[in-house]
Amino acid sequence: MKIGIVGGTGDIGEGIAMRLAPLYDIIVGSRDEVRAKESCTCSIAALKNRGTSCRSFTGATNQDAICCADIVILAVPFRNVITTLETLSCFEDKIVISPVNPMEKRDHFMFVPPEDGSAALMIRRLLPKEARICSAFNTIAANKWKALNEELSYSVPVCGDDEEAKRMVMGIVNSVSKLQGFDAGPLAASSMVEALTPLLLNIARYNKMRDVGIQFM
């Protein structure tokens, strides 16, 4: 299975790529192809240092990362989603994973969704209707993705309207470290998942913690 990461050289994208590379063929996408290839070289070296071998792990433009992939992860900050998607095509029939959280930092962090109700619903509106959108990985902090020595013992709620796509995404979630995927319902319910991230950032901030995650129990 080939996974393309749009924004794959960003904080979250780079960590996701390293966690998935031992298990899947990864195409790291970036606006800047050279930067994508450099990021891959560094990540492969870091994995090799740990004695971890990876499958195919290549850098490309965001567009090529989408075209070559079965599954696309949109590792893009909410503020850049619209401008990024405007320049990209070839999403038809792809499974598209949104880990995007629309939020603002005021005195505290607030969930500030677009008019669609959530980032995932906005992305569904912006992409061709044949794209199979799921939200997942919303609450895993960039630092945790990159801390390869640490297990990720978190619950991951997954939303989506295409049941087959959602099952595949939950399979990917469950294949990474100790992450455990949970079906959180249709994409219409994704706002409550996206609202978790600013809540966790507030919990970290007001309780002097770092990179707080959740477990359902």
Next chain:
Amino acid sequence: MKIGIVGGTGDIGEGIAMRLAPLYDIIVGSRDEVRAKESCTCSIAALKNRGTSCRSFTGATNQDAICCADIVILAVPFRNVITTLETLSCFEDKIVISPVNPMEKRDHFMFVPPEDGSAALMIRRLLPKEARICSAFNTIAANKWKALNEELSYSVPVCGDDEEAKRMVMGIVNSVSKLQGFDAGPLAASSMVEALTPLLLNIARYNKMRDVGIQFM
């Protein structure tokens, strides 16, 4: 410390009362004083059967439960909050805990806040400005409150604008079973806490689980 529970004979209220009764003086409030007293008799018997002694544990009208208490818990479904608060007074200077979650069951559960942004913010608007509102206990299921044989190993986010009141509420949270209180910021951040409950109900529904709770980690 005297804790009055408005709606203390309801599903959530009854369970909260039994969990708190060994530790605090409890006044169970109800629209129907006789029902409140009957509920207390049953709860005291249930606790005695388990060899648990309680402090003062009495039934009263909702109004008397408020007047006699230092801390008031509004164990009322969201749909009844406005009509209930319209008939009640004497909230000045009380610490008022809202475990209320505004939500609707459609095909799935959805967080549907009032115009204020959250139930806790609406309650702040409805009560005298001297009342010290905190949100807490939002995500603990009624069944779990009542299952006295089970430890409650959950995280409890607490929001509020009065730091002293919030610390006292977190102290109460931490005194119950294995609950652990976390400062989740000002009352303006309570919407993200209230949105957790419909999310947890969706997780339970779509993964064939019961009474799902959370831990921050």
